[in-house]
Amino acid sequence: MNFKIAIIKGDGIGPEVVTEAMKVLSRVAEKYGHTFDFQEVLAGGCAIDAYGECLPQSTIDTAKAADAVLLGAVGGPKWDDVPGDQRPERALLGLRKELALFANLRPAILYEELSQACPLKPELVRGGLDLLVVRELTGGIYFGEKKTGEDADGKYAYDIERYSEKEIRRIAQVAFDMAMLRSKKVTSVDKANVLDSSRLWRAVVNDVAKDYPEVEVNHFYVDNAAMQLVRDPRQFDVICTSNLFGDILSDEASQVTGSIGMLPSASLTTGNFGMYEPVHGSAPDIAGQNKANPMATILSAAMMLRYTFSLKEEADDIEAAVRSVLADGYRTPDLLSNESDPEGLRQIGTVECGNLIADRIY
Ligand code: IPM
Numbered sequence: 001m002n003f004k005i006a007i008i009k010g011d012g013i014g015p016e017v018v019t020e021a022m023k024v025l026s027r028v029a030e031k032y033g034h035t036f037d038f039q040e041v042l043a044g045g046c047a048i049d050a051y052g053e054c055l056p057q058s059t060i061d062t063a064k065a066a067d068a069v070l071l072g073a074v075g076g077p078k079w080d081d082v083p084g085d086q087r088p089e090r091a092l093l094g095l096r097k098e099l100a101l102f103a104n105l106r107p108a109i110l111y112e113e114l115s116q117a118c119p120l121k122p123e124l125v126r127g128g129l130d131l132l133v134v135r136e137l138t139g140g141i142y143f144g145e146k147k148t149g150e151d152a153d154g155k156y157a158y159d160i161e162r163y164s165e166k167e168i169r170r171i172a173q174v175a176f177d178m179a180m181l182r183s184k185k186v187t188s189v190d191k192a193n194v195l196d197s198s199r200l201w202r203a204v205v206n207d208v209a210k211d212y213p214e215v216e217v218n219h220f221y222v223d224n225a226a227m228q229l230v231r232d233p234r235q236f237d238v239i240c241t242s243n244l245f246g247d248i249l250s251d252e253a254s255q256v257t258g259s260i261g262m263l264p265s266a267s268l269t270t271g272n273f274g275m276y277e278p279v280h281g282s283a284p285d286i287a288g289q290n291k292a293n294p295m296a297t298i299l300s301a302a303m304m305l306r307y308t309f310s311l312k313e314e315a316d317d318i319e320a321a322v323r324s325v326l327a328d329g330y331r332t333p334d335l336l337s338n339e340s341d342p343e344g345l346r347q348i349g350t351v352e353c354g355n356l357i358a359d360r361i362y
């Protein structure tokens with residue numbers, strides 16, 4: 001089969017990790033007889049440097065015309081003084097909105113091989129950890145009305161959290177669909193003891209739940225959810241939540257696995273289209289040093305094969321290759337330096353890591 005993939009390498013370690021993911025994709029293409037047509041475009045700080053804007057229209061057009069987007073990371077200290085509406089991060093928000101990527105899937109998996117990396121007590125994660133944060137990505141306070149002004153009390157600023165029933169319904173449906181493929185449990189997270197928007201959220205989630213009688217549903221306030229994630233993370237299967245709460249809880253969930261360098265993500269539309277990117281950022285401190293862990297981006301490419309291209313076997317193949325490299329003791333620096341590291345681990349760089357994974361796909 002033939003697929004067009006828009007490649008947005010971005011800033012910091014983005015180019016390095018995406019290059020390795022492209023290497024792995026090319027190997028998959030060879031093995032299974034597919035063609036991946038990579039179309040590289042700029043977004044983020046590098047686009048500010050090249051075009052004076054973080055998200056050029058040509059990038060949006062190429063992304064829209066592609067079958068999927070693979071993105072590295074954007075941002076860095078170099079662009080700290082750029083005005084708010086042109087910061088590199090705005091490119092991400094712009095892509096999400098322009099491409100209507102309302103459903104953000106952020107799996108947090110604790111690989112058995114990396115159980116040492118988990119900062120929680122071993123008994124809390126015995127048997128592994130596998131949860132999925134389903135975050136609403138194009139609504140809520142990120143995109144609500146906002147204003148900075150001045151009145152008799154001095155300066156003021158506000159950002160409005162607004163959700164429509166339609167927005168809540170479609171993200172809840174994604175969460176329940178995902179739960180049906182997993183352990184059939186959805187935890188919806190809100191702040192319904194305080195917020196109107198959360199009370200609507202909860203009512204709509206309960207309504208959607210009626211269509212999924214096999215799925216168990218419960219509701220947590222966000223403060224409690226944050227606590228439960230470190231108290232007993234195995235109680236979660238799918239967490240369904242708003243844009244802002246999902247931003248916070250997905251970082252927490254990723255830290256619970258101890259290895260943010262391992263975590264992929266997918267941002268999906270109602271169709272099959274999606275943008276795939278690692279959960280980690282651009283890590284400017286280690287950029288260009290062959291130190292970054294490319295696994296999150298490589299696993300994001302696997303998610304792309306699974307969700308957008310429906311190439312399940314190929315996706316399984318990549319995931320198995322990653323696990324096999326870990327099982328053989330290879331570790332990028334982010335996965336090392338823990339005093340409780342088992343013996344016999346071998347430190348590798350970004351490029352070597354990509355090569356090892358690609359070589360296991362044959
Ligand atoms: C994320 C990031 C972004 C967000 C930032 C960079 C705008 O934190 O993808 O989680 O808040 O959504």
Ligand code: MG
Binds near residue numbers: 247248251
């Ligand atoms: Mg975030």
